[in-house]
Amino acid sequence: MTLLGAVAPLALPEPCATAFVVLGLVYGVPVLGFAFLWAALATAVSVHTARAHPPFSSAWSSSTFPVVTGARALTPHSGSAALGGPAVALHGALVAARPTVATRSVRVGVAGRVPA
Numbered sequence: 001m002t003l004l005g006a007v008a009p010l011a012l013p014e015p016c017a018t019a020f021v022v023l024g025l026v027y028g029v030p031v032l033g034f035a036f037l038w039a040a041l042a043t044a045v046s047v048h049t050a051r052a053h054p055p056f057s058s059a060w061s062s063s064t065f066p067v068v069t070g071a072r073a074l075t076p077h078s079g080s081a082a083l084g085g086p087a088v089a090l091h092g093a094l095v096a097a098r099p100t101v102a103t104r105s106v107r108v109g110v111a112g113r114v115p116a
Contacts (some may be wrong), residue, residue, distance in 0.1 A: 002028040002073040021077070030073045035067045036086070056104040068094050 005024025009017040071087035072078075 001031075002077050006073075025074070025078055025110045028070065029078065032067075032074055032083075035070050039067045039090075050055075056108055092106055 002024040005021040008020035011017075012020065057068040068087070068090045071083055071090050075087045
């Protein structure tokens with residue numbers, strides 16, 4: 001929604017374009033708050049589950065993308081410096097997770113097992 005509002009002035013006349021920008025912010029900020037809550041819960045469950053050494057799944061990498069992209073999109077459009085820190089931290093966590101997922105993907109691919 002935030003990105004739609006950002007490009008609305010390119011396609012819509014002024015009153016509508018401004019409405020889309022505002023709608024993107026009004027929608028994006030509460031949804032991002034819920035996404036942060038979800039990310040905290042998912043992290044807690046993942047840490048608890050990781051102690052049992054579960055088998056690899058390609059879904060491991062999917063949980064971080066919505067939160068990272070939402071925080072990254074809202075930061076410049078909201079003008080809030082408070083979103084900048086979490087956006088950078090989330091992006092760093094995503095980058096840090098990539099080697100683990102890539103290594104595990106190669107390992108199961110070489111072994112001939114396709115992860116679920």
